[in-house]
Structure formats: C-alpha cells, structure tokens
Amino acid sequence: MWTPNVNTFFQIFLKNFKTRKTDDFSATRNSLCVTIEAVRKFTTKRRKTSVLSKKSKAIGFIIMSAFGFAMMAAFIRLAGDLPFTQKTFFRNLVAVAVAAVVLCREKVGFKWEKGNLPLLIIRATCGTLGIFCNYYAIDHLVLADANILNKMSPFFAIIFSLILLKERASVFQYAAVLAAFGSSMLIIKPGFSSATFPAIIGLLGGMGAGAAYTCVRALSRKGEKSARIVFFFSMFSTLVCVPFMITDYHPMTWGQFFCLIGAGASAALGQFGVTLAYANAPAKEISVFDYTQVIFSAVLGFFLFGQLPDGWSVLGYLLICGISVAVFFYNRNLERKGQ
Structure with missing residues (x-):
C-alpha cells in the first residue's frame, strides 16, 4: 500500500x-x-487505484491460467491411452523444475513460512486428489461430462471462501458465476451418461480444485510466496505418483513423451497463473473469468482436432465474454465508490 x-x-x-x-x-x-x-484525498485516490490495479492483475492471471490449462488438456488428449497417474507424474514433474528455477532466481528459500505447513499439505492434498479425479473422469466419461464436472470448482471455491475465509459475495456476483456456468453448458452440452461412479469422482475433482484454490488465498494472506506454493504442491503430487509409476508404468513413444512434457509446461503456466490470481483477489471477484478456458479449448479443438463449434457454442462464447466484462465493470464501480 x-x-x-x-x-x-x-x-x-x-x-x-x-x-x-x-x-x-x-x-x-x-x-x-x-x-x-x-x-488525505490524494492518498485515498492512490489507494483505490492500487486496489483496482491488483484486481486487474488477478483477472489477467486467471485468464493466463485458463489458457495454460486448456493447452494442458490438449496435450493430455494428444498423449493417448496412458494411466492417469503417469500423466499426473509428468504434469507435475515439469512444474517442480519450473517452480524451483523461479525460487532460485527470486532468491526465495524453499522453507515455508512459520505455521503454514498444515495449509500447504491441505492445499497439496486437495490439488492432487483433484487432478486424479479429473483425469480418471476424462478416462471413463465423455469428455464433455468430465469438463463440466471439473468446472464446478469456482462454485466450490466461493463456498469454501465463505466458510474458511469469511469472504461474502454479492447477489450480482453469485448470479454472474451461475450465468457463466449455464453458458458453458451451451458449449460443452453434457450428455450425463449413466456412469454414476465416474461422474461422482469427477464432481469430487471439482471440489478438490475449489478447496485448493481457497487454500492458496489463505496461504497468500499469511505471506507465503506463490512460487513456493506451486513448488510444494508439485513436489507433493509427484512423490505421490512414484509408487504408481513403479507398479503400473506404461512404455511411451517419443511423441507421447513430448506431449506429456508439453502438458507439464502448460500446467506450470496454469498453476502459476491461478496461484497468483487467487493471491491478488478473492474467488468471488475473479472465478468467473476461469470460464475463458472453454473458449481456449474450443479454439485448440478446432486447430488440433478439426472440431467446429455450432451455433449454441458460439452463443455460449458471447455470453461468457459479456459476463466477464460485466463483472469487471461491476467490481471497478464498487472500488470507486469505496465499498
């Protein structure tokens, strides 16, 4: 400040x-x-500008995160039929290396802040379970079903933020998130098959991601560095996958290997983006922008897999963009009014 x-x-x-x-x-x-x-007037004006700038950066980070995770999903799909634990291992192995480089470059120690270890473990556990559940759902459900279930994470993030961080959202913000969720359904058009168990696992994946994002914000409030949060989570998740790699490793082609490396690099971009985003702003103000991942996925699907969006999908794109712009101006007006 x-x-x-x-x-x-x-x-x-x-x-x-x-x-x-x-x-x-x-x-x-x-x-x-x-x-x-x-x-007094001068400092008040500067303070409001600083808060608004911080929120704008958070929006930029969450959109960057959405692009990274969309790229990750594309690489995972290109990698073919491999165990989800093996995909998770390579996804986070690259993130460990990237986070370690960032920590060394910024001269930030690997030791966490005092009292933050329990939250770091909870964040890493929830994030790892979220990835496992999401990849399991992708392997056992129609891709659209798995995606829409994973997109429940912003709802869970707002709920966990209310319970754990006491961050209340306005009626408009709740309505915006619901509207974005409904718009995303126009795009992915889930079929909701009768495979109940994989669907429940996919929903738990969204819950795990929402809980992890809430822990990220709580850790940032307590002074934990973003790169350290990413490093701890990525290392934790990688180590958890080691026993599965030993007992159920599948040989890969060079093409599959490089796809998984690309997935890991994209996941690192997404993970850093989401960590920085939730460190700069509460979930209620930025979670709606996470739905831009659907747009990125549609573009990648067209260029990589020849998938053409229909009229309902285009309508969904327009609605999501409109909702994002509306939320941005709503939050900016709130800050200008001093609320």
Missing part, C-alpha cells in the same frame, strides 16, 4: 501557504488544514 512521504506533504503545504496574503498564525493553521485534507 502506498504512503505519502515527507516531501509530498511539505510540497503541498508550501503551495497552499504561499497562496495566502498574510503570514500570521491563522494563515499557517488554515494552510495546514488544507494541506492535510489534500494529502
């Missing part, structure tokens, strides 16, 4: 004092009052 320095204060003071025609004590007192009021 920005605070005025001594030079700023006295510059405003001298400017107001020199405009007075008298130099008695009354003039000095009046000039001082005017100066204090001017500094």
